[in-house]
Amino acid sequence: xxxxxxxxxxxxxxxxxxxxxxxxxxxxxxxxxxxxxxxxxxxxxxxxxxxxxxxxxxxxxxxxxxxxxxxxxxxxxxxxxxxxxxxxxxxxxxxxxxxxxxxxxxxxxxxxxxxx
Amino acid sequence: xxxxxxxxxxxxxxxxxxxxxxxxxxxxxxxxxxxxxxxxxxxxxxxxxxxxxxxxxxxxxxxxxxxxxxxxxxxxxxxxxxxxxxxxxxxxxxxxxxxxxxxxxxxxxxxx
Numbered sequence: 001x002x003x004x005x006x007x008x009x010x011x012x013x014x015x016x017x018x019x020x021x022x023x024x025x026x027x028x029x030x031x032x033x034x035x036x037x038x039x040x041x042x043x044x045x046x047x048x049x050x051x052x053x054x055x056x057x058x059x060x061x062x063x064x065x066x067x068x069x070x071x072x073x074x075x076x077x078x079x080x081x082x083x084x085x086x087x088x089x090x091x092x093x094x095x096x097x098x099x100x101x102x103x104x105x106x107x108x109x110x111x112x113x114x115x116x
Numbered sequence: 117x118x119x120x121x122x123x124x125x126x127x128x129x130x131x132x133x134x135x136x137x138x139x140x141x142x143x144x145x146x147x148x149x150x151x152x153x154x155x156x157x158x159x160x161x162x163x164x165x166x167x168x169x170x171x172x173x174x175x176x177x178x179x180x181x182x183x184x185x186x187x188x189x190x191x192x193x194x195x196x197x198x199x200x201x202x203x204x205x206x207x208x209x210x211x212x213x214x215x216x217x218x219x220x221x222x223x224x225x226x227x228x
Binding site for chain 1: 120158159214
């Protein structure tokens with residue numbers, strides 16, 4: 001089946017630094033990818049829709065200048081957390097729909113970010 | 117604004133029991149509903165997808181039902197096994213955009 005990978009799987013950084021998270025569709029092309037955030041013992045909250053060749057669409061309340069999204073190719077989307085702070089510590093998960101296979105979408109394994 | 121609620125938040129059962137997980141949503145105009153499984157610190161695995169026109173879907177020991185008018189879905193797990201221990205998430209799609217609204221999940225522990 002289709003696979004979506006994320007890199008890194010976990011990252012620890014100092015407050016004020018920027019962190020880049022990659023989401024790749026390994027055996028299919030994805031013109032759209034989604035980025036979710038999950039705080040401990042809470043559900044996933046959609047942050048933004050990443051669109052290949054155009055600007056990302058952000059959900060209400062998500063700062064686009066803080067969470068930079070770049071959909072560089074049909075198999076890669078990146079999320080950069082700029083000037084990270086401890087409150088940005090979370091589990092970030094991406095997903096990619098497989099167009100032409102019904103409403104199936106595949107989720108990446110997630111990236112755990114800890115900002116000290 | 118669509119809200120998705122899952123009850124119970126946690127459930128512990130002995131191996132072999134049949135169990136039901138509940139999901140409710142406030143806006144019945146959904147496009148589809150999905151059940152996912154999430155293991156600790158991991159991503160999501162799709163279990164069942166129910167289109168708005170369908171009433172149920174089955175896969176192995178899993179059966180999911182959908183009652184749009186009442187804003188409810190249930191996930192039935194038959195003959196539970198310790199390997200079923202995970203968090204189960206319900207998510208609704210409001211349109212064909214693939215964007216999902218998730219419930220907060222039910223943490224299931226199946227005791228050997």
